[in-house]
Amino acid sequence: MSVLVGQGLHKTFGVTPALRGVDIAVAAGEVLAVMGPSGAGKSTLLHCLAGILQPDSGEVIFEGRPVNRMPDRERSRLRRSVFGYVFQFGQLVPELRVLENIALPLLLAGKGRRAALAAAEQWLPRLGLQDVGQRLAGEVSGGQGQRAAIARALIAGPRVVFADEPTGSLDSVAADEVMELLVTAAKTEGAGVVVVTHEARVAAYADRQVTVRDGRIVLPASMSRAS
Numbered sequence: 384m385s386v387l388v389g390q391g392l393h394k395t396f397g398v399t400p401a402l403r404g405v406d407i408a409v410a411a412g413e414v415l416a417v418m419g420p421s422g423a424g425k426s427t428l429l430h431c432l433a434g435i436l437q438p439d440s441g442e443v444i445f446e447g448r449p450v451n452r453m454p455d456r457e458r459s460r461l462r463r464s465v466f467g468y469v470f471q472f473g474q475l476v477p478e479l480r481v482l483e484n485i486a487l488p489l490l491l492a493g494k495g496r497r498a499a500l501a502a503a504e505q506w507l508p509r510l511g512l513q514d515v516g517q518r519l520a521g522e523v524s525g526g527q528g529q530r531a532a533i534a535r536a537l538i539a540g541p542r543v544v545f546a547d548e549p550t551g552s553l554d555s556v557a558a559d560e561v562m563e564l565l566v567t568a569a570k571t572e573g574a575g576v577v578v579v580t581h582e583a584r585v586a587a588y589a590d591r592q593v594t595v596r597d598g599r600i601v602l603p604a605s606m607s608r609a610s
C-alpha cells in the first residue's frame with residue numbers, strides 16, 4: 384500500500400524543465416533512494432513530493448488524498464507533523480542546544496516546553512547523542528548535527544521523511560553512521576523515507592532505488608538491502 388504517490392509530475396523553472404512526467408510511489412515504511420546526476424531533477428521531485436513546491440501539472444497523493452488540492456492550512460499541517468525533513472547541512476538552529484533543536488517540531492506544534500524537551504531527551508541515546516544534548520548545535524560535528532536532524536525529523540511521528548543528500552557534507556564513516564541510524568530509526572517508527580543522493584554507497588541503504596535523468600525516471604531497479 385503506497386503512502387505517497389506522485390503522478391505525471393511536471394515542473395519547469397523559466398525555460399528549464401526540471402521534471403518531465405515523473406510517476407513514483409513510496410510504500411508505507413519503505414526506504415526509497417532517488418538517484419541520478421546533478422541537475423537531473425532529484426531535489427525538485429523531492430520538494431514536489433514533500434508539498435514544499437507545487438508541480439505545474441500532475442498530482443501528489445498522500446494516503447489517497449491529493450496534496451495539491453488541500454487547503455493551505457492542511458498542507459501546512461502535513462508539512463509540519465506528517466512529513467519530516469533532513470537536509471544536506473542539517474539546518475539546525477545554531478544558537479539553540481542540540482536537545483532544543485530536536486524538540487522544535489513539538490514546540491511548534493504547541494507542546495509544552497518541559498514535555499517537548501523530555502521527549503527529545505529520549506532520542507539522544509538512540510542516535511548516539513547523549514553527550515552532546517546540552518551543546519549548542521553550532522558547535523557539534525557535521526555527523527552529530529545530521530543525527531540531531533534525523534531525531535528532529537522523526538520526533539513528531541511522521542509518516543514520511545524526506546532526506547536531500549543527508550550525507551553530502553560528511554566523510555564516508557560519518558555518512559555510513561548517519562544512513563544506518565536514519566534507516567533504523569525510520570523503520571522502528573514505521574516512517575517511509577525518500578532519500579535523494581548521487582552516491583551509490585548511500586543508496587545501498589534503501590529498500591529500492593529509482594534513477595532520475597533529465598527530469599524522468601529511467602531505471603526503476605528493484606533491490607533488496609543486504610542485512
Ligand code: ADP
Binds near residue numbers: 397400420421424428
Ligand atoms: P538535482 O537535485 O538532481 O541536482 P534539481 O532538481 O536541483 O536537480 O534541478 C533540476 C533542474 O532544474 C536544473 O536544471 C536546475 O538548474 C533547475 N532548477 C532547480 N531549481 C530551480 C530554481 N529554483 N530556479 C531555476 N531553476 C531551477
